[in-house]
Amino acid sequence: EVQLVESGGGLVQPGGSLRLSCAASGFAFSNYWMTWVRQAPGRGLEWVANIKKDGIEKYYVDSVKGRFTISRDNAKNSLFLQMNNLRAEDTAVYYCSTSLASGIDYWGQGSLVTVSS
Amino acid sequence: QSVLTQPPSVSAAPGQKVTISCSGSSSNIGNNYVSWYQQFPGTAPKLLIYDSDKRPSGIPDRFSGSKSGTSATLGITGLQTGDEADYYCGTWDNSLTAYVFGTGTKVTVL
DSSP: OOEEEEEOOEEEOTTOOEEEEEEEESSOGGGSOEEEEEEOTTSOEEEEEEEOTTSOOEEEOGGGTTTEEEEEEGGGTEEEEEEOSOOGGGOEEEEEEEOSSSSSOEEOOOEEEEEOO | OOSBBOOSEEEEOTTOOEEEEEEOOTTTGGGSOOEEEEEOTTSOOEEEEBTTTBOOTTOOTTEEEEEETTEEEEEEOSOOGGGOEEEEEEEEETTTTEEEEBOOEEEEEO
């Protein structure tokens, strides 16, 4: 069974940093692209970033470029999102996800990040 | 502001059909497959349609997808109260080099 479990969310002050982790199991993690998607309270889905299976090729939404870094550890079946210089508008539930077939077909339960003073 | 536009809401009586449109451009829908996602409040999204018109295992055939040019459509027939949820389209945008989601549509069963 495919499982994606996020951790690391919480309350952080504006300008602060936070690192999200995602533990993956039930599939060959090193063979697949991985993705972070977020959803602000009461708002729609927003794709944040994705990373190729080798960890070299990465893409980001414009609003987080230069502030967020996606990475992975294939030996530990783990995905990360390092978030620096956080802003109030980064407040959201962050989902770890992947595409084993086509489309984003597996999602974690989400981790809430709140940026507030 | 999303590059994929959906109607904010659609509604119909139980048993009826609804369609949800997703309008984009040549840099996204026009040259890539579209996926559709269903989301209930407080839960993670669920893939309903991939490759524009295919259903993952376990998704009933009441849900269908199509694409024409720079637009895509999700259809739900035999509407049930359990279909009340938010629905999002999504696809890759070649110009933005980013995945984009639609603005989202709330389905209400009257």
